[in-house]
Amino acid sequence: MRPASRAPVVTVSGVGKRFGDVVALDDVxxxxxxxxxxxxxxxxxxxxxxxLDILEGLAAPTTGTVELFGQxxxxxxxxxxxxxxxxxxxxxxCSTEEYADLFASxxxxxxxxxxxxxxANLGARARVPMVQLSGGEAARLFIATxxxxxxxxxxxxxxxxxxxxxxxxxxxDMLREIARERAVVLTTHDLREADAxxxxxxxxxxxxxxxxGTRAELIAAVPEQARGTIGVxxxxxxxxxxxxxxxxxxxxxx
Amino acid sequence: xxxxFALTRLRALDVLRSKSSAGFVLVFxxxxxxxxxxxxxxGHPFERRTLLVVEFGAVESSLAPLRAYEELRVEPARxxxxxxxxxxxxxxxxxxxPASAGAPPxxxxxxxxRVFGRGLLGLLPAGTRLEPVEAPRWGxxxxxxxGVLAFSIMLSGLFATGYTLVLYRQNHFLKKLATxxxxxxxxxxALVAGRSVLILAQIALLVVAAAVFFDVSLSVSSxxxxxxxxxxGLLAFMGIGFVLASVIRSExxxxxxxxxxxxxxxxxxxxxxxxxxxxxxxxxxxxxxxSTAMVRLTRSIVLYGGIDGASLLAGLGLIAxxxxxxxxxxxKLFRWHE
Numbered sequence: 001m002r003p004a005s006r007a008p009v010v011t012v013s014g015v016g017k018r019f020g021d022v023v024a025l026d027d028v029x030x031x032x033x034x035x036x037x038x039x040x041x042x043x044x045x046x047x048x049x050x051x052l053d054i055l056e057g058l059a060a061p062t063t064g065t066v067e068l069f070g071q072x073x074x075x076x077x078x079x080x081x082x083x084x085x086x087x088x089x090x091x092x093x094c095s096t097e098e099y100a101d102l103f104a105s106x107x108x109x110x111x112x113x114x115x116x117x118x119x120a121n122l123g124a125r126a127r128v129p130m131v132q133l134s135g136g137e138a139a140r141l142f143i144a145t146x147x148x149x150x151x152x153x154x155x156x157x158x159x160x161x162x163x164x165x166x167x168x169x170x171x172x173d174m175l176r177e178i179a180r181e182r183a184v185v186l187t188t189h190d191l192r193e194a195d196a197x198x199x200x201x202x203x204x205x206x207x208x209x210x211x212x213g214t215r216a217e218l219i220a221a222v223p224e225q226a227r228g229t230i231g232v233x234x235x236x237x238x239x240x241x242x243x244x245x246x247x248x249x250x251x252x253x254x
Numbered sequence: 255x256x257x258x259f260a261l262t263r264l265r266a267l268d269v270l271r272s273k274s275s276a277g278f279v280l281v282f283x284x285x286x287x288x289x290x291x292x293x294x295x296x297g298h299p300f301e302r303r304t305l306l307v308v309e310f311g312a313v314e315s316s317l318a319p320l321r322a323y324e325e326l327r328v329e330p331a332r333x334x335x336x337x338x339x340x341x342x343x344x345x346x347x348x349x350x351x352p353a354s355a356g357a358p359p360x361x362x363x364x365x366x367x368r369v370f371g372r373g374l375l376g377l378l379p380a381g382t383r384l385e386p387v388e389a390p391r392w393g394x395x396x397x398x399x400x401g402v403l404a405f406s407i408m409l410s411g412l413f414a415t416g417y418t419l420v421l422y423r424q425n426h427f428l429k430k431l432a433t434x435x436x437x438x439x440x441x442x443x444a445l446v447a448g449r450s451v452l453i454l455a456q457i458a459l460l461v462v463a464a465a466v467f468f469d470v471s472l473s474v475s476s477x478x479x480x481x482x483x484x485x486x487g488l489l490a491f492m493g494i495g496f497v498l499a500s501v502i503r504s505e506x507x508x509x510x511x512x513x514x515x516x517x518x519x520x521x522x523x524x525x526x527x528x529x530x531x532x533x534x535x536x537x538x539x540x541x542x543x544x545s546t547a548m549v550r551l552t553r554s555i556v557l558y559g560g561i562d563g564a565s566l567l568a569g570l571g572l573i574a575x576x577x578x579x580x581x582x583x584x585x586k587l588f589r590w591h592e
Contacts, residue, residue, distance in 0.1 A: 058432055058591050083433035089426045106434045 007070055009034045009153050009183040010055065015064035017050050017207075024050045025207045028064070032200070034152065034183035037175065039198030041188060041236060047207040048187035049086055052157045055185065056083050068153065079107075082146035086157035086187075088138070090131050097126040100145060107149035120144035136167025143174055154178060156186040160193060172197055195232035203240050211239035274510040282514060289517060293536060299527030303347040303370060306331040306340060313352045313359075319377045326374075327530075332562075338362070339558035342389045343397035345528065348374060350382070358382065364389040392468040399464045400480075400552035401525030406456055407484050408519060408545050411491025412498070412512045414449040415584075419499030420508045432590030442585070446492055450485055457484045472556060479555040486573045487548035493580025500587035524549045544576040 008031040017025040025047045032038045042048050053059040055066060057076035066073050069080060091099065097113055100120075104112020117123050120140040125133065133141060139159055146154060159175070160168045175197060178184060188194050194201060201218060203211040211218055218235040269275045302325050307313060310330030320328055329346075331337035337349040341362060347370055349362040359382040363371035371384050390396060422428045431441060461477055464470035472480065495512070502508045522529070522540035529537040529546065540546050547569040554561040 056433055058429065078433070078435040081433075083430075085426060085430060085433070087426045089430045091425070091427065103434070106431075106436050 008032060008067075009069060010038075010185065011065075011067040011070075012051075012055070013065050013067075015051070015054060015061045015066060017047070017054065017059070018062045023207055025054075025061070028204070028207075028209055030202055030209065030212055032183050032185060035179055035181055036199045037179035037184045037186070037197060038200045038202065039186055039188060039194040040202045040204055041191060041194050041232075042204035042240075043189055046189075046204045048189075048204055049157055050207075051204065052086075052155055052185070052187055056081070056155050079149060080152050082149070082151035082154040084142045084146045084154070084156040084159050086161070088142045090138075092129070092131055094130055095127050096122055096130050096133060096141060099130050099141065100126075100148075103145045104148050109148050112148050116141070116144045116148055119147065134167070135163050136170055139163060139167065139171050140174060143171065143178070147178065152182055154182055154184045156184070158187055158189070160188065160190065168193065191233040191236050201232065203236055205240045211235070272506055274504070274507040278510040278514065285514075286517060289521065293521050293532055296531075296533060299531035301325070302327045302531075304329060304340075304345065305348045305350060305374065306337040306346045307350045307352075308334050308337055309352050313350070313379075316379045317350075323377075333559075335559040336554075338387070341387065342393055343553075343557050344389075344393040345397055350378065353381075360385050362387050364393070390469050392470075395464075395468045396470050396557055397553070398526065399460075399468070399470050400556055401523070401549050403457065403460050403480070403484065403552060404487060404523065404545050404548040405520065405525055406460065407453060407488050407548070408491050408523075409512075409516065410449065410453060410456065411488045412495040412515070414488075414495060415445060415492045416495030416498040416502075416508050416512050417505070418445065419496070419588075420502060420505050423499075423503065424505055429591045438585065438588065438590070442496065442581070442588075446489065449492060450488060453484060453488050454481065457481055470556065476555050480552050483548055483551045483555070483570075483573075486570055486577070487544055490544040490573050490576040490580065493577050493584060496584030497580050497587065500584050500589075519543065519545050522546065524553075542572070544573045547572045 010030075010032040012031070013029050015025055015028040016023070028047075028051060030038075040048050040051065050059065054061050055068075057073050057078075068077055071077070094102075097117060100116035101113040104116060109115065117126055120137070120143070122133075122137060122141055122144075125137060130138065130141065143156070143159065146156075156175070160171050163171060172193065175184060175186070179199070186198070195215065198215070200214050201212065202209055203218075211221070213221070215232055218232065218239075222235050222238045269279055304327045305320070306329055307317065308331050317328060320326055331340070331349065334349070334351055337346065337351075340346040341349050341364055344364070347363065347367045351360045351362065353359045359379060361371055361375060361378060361382050362385050365386055365388070368384075368386055371386070375382060375384055419428070457480060461470075461472055461480065465472065498508060498511060502511065518539075520526070522532070522536060523543055523545035524540065525545075529540045532540065551561060551566065551569040554565065
């Protein structure tokens with residue numbers, strides 16, 4: 001069991017990102033402590049993937065800073081971070097076990113292939129071409145692969161997008177288990193999934209954070225007359241559909 | 255609109271809306287015609303017959319009468335072995351060996367050049383003896399074999415990095431690798447090693463096929479030399495492909511570009527005919543290509559009985575320069591993820 005750390009694992013301060021005249025992210029700030037599961041919620045085009053690219057060291061912010069484990073991310077601590085991309089690679093002529101073996105080798109983990117297959121519960125599908133895996137099987141493979149070097153921090157970009165309900169539940173269970181020992185950041189536009197999975201939530205719309213906090217804090221911040229029975233979904237539409245027009249940022253946990 | 259018409263329109267527009275595909279279909283054939291016209295503007299490569307002269311300096315003055323004949327190319331040969339190799343590979347029509355140890359000068363010709371030899375005899379010093387020599391039926395195929403080998407390696411090298419890297423970029427494999435501690439150089443070396451294994455098999459198959467079907471016989475040392483030169487050439491072309499893939503993002507563009515780049519390489523690398531059959535500027539360009547060095551070195555080893563150290567160093571040196579420069583530039587330009 002990894003000891004819980006109260007120092008922020010992720011510290012994002014005033015991060016902005018521009019592509020020419022387009023503002024993808026504007027003054028984004030939040031922190032995350034371990035263990036815990038932070039969900040970044042937002043519609044398509046909200047800037048979730050851009051933010052994750054920056055957190056994963058794949059893109060540089062135009063403004064602001066990102067610190068992981070209390071240190072700037074240059075050099076990036078690859079050995080301490082796991083990543084599941086939104087569009088994970090599907091190698092046409094590569095079996096499931098060959099894929100697992102490749103990433104176990106890159107991270108120098110002996111018997112890593114077996115560990116990945118066991119964690120993904122894909123032992124019986126080891127020799128199947130990875131393109132023949134179902135959506136849920138593939139998602140489990142990618143998550144298990146991202147954990148092969150036992151990272152302290154895991155980023156996942158829409159890990160359950162396009163999964164059927166049963167696979168969504170399996171992956172959700174897997175993520176909850178992982179987040180008991182680690183800091184996990186995931187993006188999603190599925191409000192109910194975020195509600196069920198995440199300890200803390202960040203509402204990102206149009207590149208700006210409109211609200212951030214725990215589920216209870218966010219719901220509590222919604223006026224009573226606007227509350228329904230759905231929970232986080234009510235909070236999201238309250239902050240992002242109504243108050244976003246005034247450009248307010250709600251720090252529900254502050 | 256019928257389904258047939260809609261699909262036809264879709265397919266045509268799909269090509270026309272891609273600048274590289276439209277260029278390849280519409281512009282490239284015209285460019286190819288222009289290249290072919292330029293390459294062969296002085297006639298086809300075998301229009302002029304070649305007479306190779308062993309110990310050229312000793313007999314040069316006696317060959318003056320031959321200068322009047324534009325259809326004849328007189329060239330010095332480094333040795334009788336090399337000259338015979340070229341005669342058997344149909345790259346020369348006759349070989350003049352000067353008198354030695356009391357023996358008269360000899361004019362060696364292949365079995366299909368006896369009439370040409372008889373005509374030539376009348377212009378050579380008196381006493382020159384005409385000697386038909388045995389030549390393999392597949393002589394020109396022997397000449398082509400090193401070219402085919404080099405062409406296969408060239409294509410394989412260009413696609414191994416050029417196409418593969420663009421594909422890996424498009425299917426997010428490079429982005430995935432960027433999230434790991436894998437060093438760039440390890441990734442590139444693995445690409446090179448993977449393709450080298452395949453090229454070894456490719457060379458072995460070509461050598462066996464050439465021996466079985468076309469009587470091209472290689473000694474162990476010739477085969478090893480061929481492999482060494484092949485792998486050196488592969489590196490150069492993988493380097494060129496690496497540069498292309500580092501600046502091109504589109505799969506279709508890189509395929510079109512590699513296909514287009516092949517054409518000048520084929521004409522200017524002595525794959526089908528010697529460079530001296532080309533106009534001087536094109537020949538000079540061909541001299542600088544790694545594929546020309548590959549073809550020449552392999553041809554010397556396989557057909558002409560070996561190669562001298564200086565020529566070997568010069569050829570391998572040229573290939574090495576291309577390799578080092580292209581990989582250095584590629585590594586500088588290459589990004590895991592944009």
